[in-house]
Amino acid sequence: MEIKKVAVLGCGLMGSGIAQVSATAGFNVTVLEVDPKYIEKGFAAIRKSLDKLAAKGELADTADAIFARLKGTTRKEDLADCDFVIEAVIENLDEKRKMFASIDPIIKSSAIFASNTSSISITEIMTATKRPAQFVGLHFFNPVPLMKLVEVARTIMTSAEAFETACAFGAKLGKIPVRTSDKTGFIVNRLLVPYLMDAIRAFEEGVGSVADIDASMKLGCGYPMGPFTLLDFVGLETTFYITNVMFDEFKEKRFASPSLLKRMVMAGWYGKKNGKGFYDWSNPEKPVPQDAALRGFAKE
Ligand code: 3HC
Numbered sequence: 470m471e472i473k474k475v476a477v478l479g480c481g482l483m484g485s486g487i488a489q490v491s492a493t494a495g496f497n498v499t500v501l502e503v504d505p506k507y508i509e510k511g512f513a514a515i516r517k518s519l520d521k522l523a524a525k526g527e528l529a530d531t532a533d534a535i536f537a538r539l540k541g542t543t544r545k546e547d548l549a550d551c552d553f554v555i556e557a558v559i560e561n562l563d564e565k566r567k568m569f570a571s572i573d574p575i576i577k578s579s580a581i582f583a584s585n586t587s588s589i590s591i592t593e594i595m596t597a598t599k600r601p602a603q604f605v606g607l608h609f610f611n612p613v614p615l616m617k618l619v620e621v622a623r624t625i626m627t628s629a630e631a632f633e634t635a636c637a638f639g640a641k642l643g644k645i646p647v648r649t650s651d652k653t654g655f656i657v658n659r660l661l662v663p664y665l666m667d668a669i670r671a672f673e674e675g676v677g678s679v680a681d682i683d684a685s686m687k688l689g690c691g692y693p694m695g696p697f698t699l700l701d702f703v704g705l706e707t708t709f710y711i712t713n714v715m716f717d718e719f720k721e722k723r724f725a726s727p728s729l730l731k732r733m734v735m736a737g738w739y740g741k742k743n744g745k746g747f748y749d750w751s752n753p754e755k756p757v758p759q760d761a762a763l764r765g766f767a768k769e
Contacts, residue, residue, distance in 0.1 A: 470579065470634050472641075476501065476551035478568055480511030480541065482704075482742070483585055484557035486613025489515045490642045491555075492538040493528065493614075499540045499547055508541030515539065518614050545572050552577075553638060555607055556594075557585040560710050565589065566597035573598040581631050583607035587658055587707075588714040591651040592624045601626035605635040608655055609644070611703060619644040624651045653718040654711070662715055663723035665708065668696035670727050675768030679747050679758040697747035698756070701740035709734045729766040 475496040477488040484500065488511070491498045502508045519532035528535065540547075548554065554576060558568055565584060573582075581603045584594050595604040606622030619639040623632045632648075639646035649655045654662060668682055677685065683695020700708055709731065715724040733746065740746030741753070747763070748756035760767070 472552040472638055474551045476548040476554040478556040479558040480507050482611060483609060485511035485514050487555050487557055487609055488539055489518060489614055492535045494642045497538050499542055501542055501548060505543060545575050548572060549575055550577060551580055553581050555583045555585060560707055562589050565594045570597040581634060583635060585609055588654055588711040591622055595624055602628040603631045605632060607635060617645050619646050620649050620655045621646045622649045622651050622655055654715050658711060662712055665696050665700055666727060669730055673727055673729055673766050678760050701746035701748055704742055705738060705740045705746050706734050
């Protein structure tokens, strides 16, 4: 099946990145949002990223030409003739099901639907539609324009053709597709989430400070960023949601959210996106570790 037009549902951190790489790969992309202000914000981030990549000579096309392939809309009808739909709305089962149920009758029957969910069951989202054979998971990584991986997940009802089309589509976006199935967390989060939760538990147990734990994994293991920087980068509320889904599935402590993460989310500390997490991001160039505020949770 040939894919020409792509729809992206949601223009947040992941949606805007997915729209950007799709347009960069030459597809015409329509991005759906509930309010034009979110399209404006997401498109501004895309423009900034494209300009940066263009300045480094990393784009085959001009940033203007790529940007011109992007269209924002708040009308679901504008997605009717899309061939491939990628959902990147809030990480919440009901919201995702509602979204897919509402677009399913509008979008042409041959189109493939994909969810960028990191932890919710693809099968459970898929049952909101009448196209189980054409439904896959397509899980990108943040920041989407830079991270080379995409996980492609099939359910027991996904057709071989739709699965292969989704893998080929991922490759066309310049990503390395890895094949997996609808098992909670797929490959990356199955391994990453226990590591991140362990970092928080190590902090709670007084093993080291935020900065020292980060420096240890960065300098001792060659990870590009330490666990707390990564947590702030992914978003604490997103990570908290993922841990809850994974714990619910596996009932194993390694997936459980430590009290500190829960308290930080309750306090509205979501990480870099809203300025405060394990670091204060008021100056994004110089994040300040928040050990003093978090001390009540760490053994001296
Ligand atoms: N678009 C274009 N350029 C970008 C960009 C973007 N979106 N984001 C960063 N850059 C640029 C930077 O501005 C910088 O440019 P410069 O060299 O001109 O200064 C360049 O890319 C390199 O960035 P950094 O200086 O920050 O250097 P790094 O070497 O640290 O690279 C990184 C950045 C690739 C993000 C690297 O830190 C990294 O790999 N971090 C780990 C990210 C990760 O693990 N992501 C997965 C999260 S898990 C997930 O998403 C799944 C979910 O389900 C939880």
